[in-house]
Amino acid sequence: MDITRRSALQGAAALSAGVALSSFPRLRAADAPSKKLRVAVVALGRGFAHVTALLSLPDVEIAYLAEVDPNRLDHGMKAVAAKQAYPCQGVKDFRTFLDDKTLDAVFIATPNFWHTPAALLCMQAGKHVYVEKPGSQNPHESEMIVAASKKYQRLVQMGNQRRTWMKDAIAALHAGAIGTPKFARAFYYNMRQAIGQGALKASPDIDMNLWQGPVPDERDMKPFVHYDWHWLWHWGNGELGNNGIHYLDVLRWGLKVEYPERITYNGARYWYPDPQETPDTATAFYDCGSVGMEWVHSSCHPRQAEKPLAECMFYGEGGTFAVARDSWTIYDPKGAKIGEGKGQGGGDAAHIGNFLEAIRGNAQLNSPIEEAQKSTMLCHLGNIAYRTDTFVLCDPKTGKVLNNPLAEKLWKRDYRPGWTPTV
Secondary structure, three states: OOOOHHHHHOOOOOOOOOOOOOOOOOOHHHHOOOOOEEEEEEOOOOHHHHHHHHHOOOOEEEEEEEOOOHHHHHHHHHHHHHHOOOOOEEEOOHHHHOOOOOOOEEEEOOOHHHHHHHHHHHHHOOOEEEEOOOOOOOHHHHHHHHHHHHHHOOOEEEOOOHHHHOHHHHHHHHOOEOEOEEEEEEEEEOOOOOOOOOOOOOOOOOOHHHHHOOOOOOOOOHHHOOOHHHHOOOOOOHHHHHHHHHHHHHHHHHHOOOOOOEEEEEEEOOOOOOOOOOOOEEEEEEEOOOOEEEEEEEOOOOOHHHOOOOOEEEEEOOEEEEEEOOEEEEEOOOOOEEEEEEOOOOHHHHHHHHHHHHHOOOOOOOOEHHHHHHHHHHHHHHHHHHHHOOOEEEOOOOOOEEOOHHHHOOOOOOOOOOOOOOO
């Protein structure tokens, strides 16, 4: 990354030469698994849930909180001080603490466009990383974050918590609950309102330059902070990258596929005449050769009259397997209920706890970044299909787009001068 941690420590504007960090020593926790882990949390919207989960887990100290909004930082610091005896330092710029060699891991809950650039800096500094979904804002970043995990030999877990919550359910599916599943569907219904209306106001003292970070200027983003940036292509990934990632990950996992062969994503912005660019109502379809899957979303109408049986549905010759978080129900081909089960669950703490135990050497990651980014690529490919108004063909082994120049133009993005991430 052209922006170094040293420049942040010195208060520079972010235009210094890159520093090679591949020779960082092994982490303290990896050398002495019995010691407490020292962690940092970056961005305290979704990241506040990380803070809450971490405070509930044993043998972990929150050493730093980083947040560009002073109101959110103050809220986070008070929460930590109320539950943790060990002192925590609050900072605006996460780069300022990356030189702390006693820091074991960093939790990244920034907007999507910061996920990969921030994760690369953390890995280059020798830290393990827990990064929220989708983990990358475009396909090239998806490739980079996976490559960096391998290069720097850091553990990277993505925040697709159903990989922990649904382990028992998918194990039951794979054990033959309905035979071999041939098709799967998932649903997301919500009642979102118009965007850019000022309903989600950030502190007037927010550092918008640091909030935007690596993304080139395009418009005034204050009306879209802290959440509505999701629905603008320059910054976000729409509902597919916001919630679709959770469900598509489960479908791909259950069907045992790597990448699809053909992708379509059809829909539009129907509900409000506002600045939103991503569809509020749409269906993404993935043809995987011998199996298929689809994700249906209605972001601005909850469709209460037609609630599905569960979040994710699998169909096989033996019936239907319906999964909802940590529970599942099995139906025969005629729709009669013939079985059910309940798994571990555990909320954020369970998935985060798995990450911490993996650092200690006591567990395998439930959602290692290489596996997680295969599911994120489903979102990127779907959005590319929508934005190019084409169906996208891709290599089912690599996820690479085939014979589609329009799609290839959306594989990567431009960055602000001095902020280009590198592995």
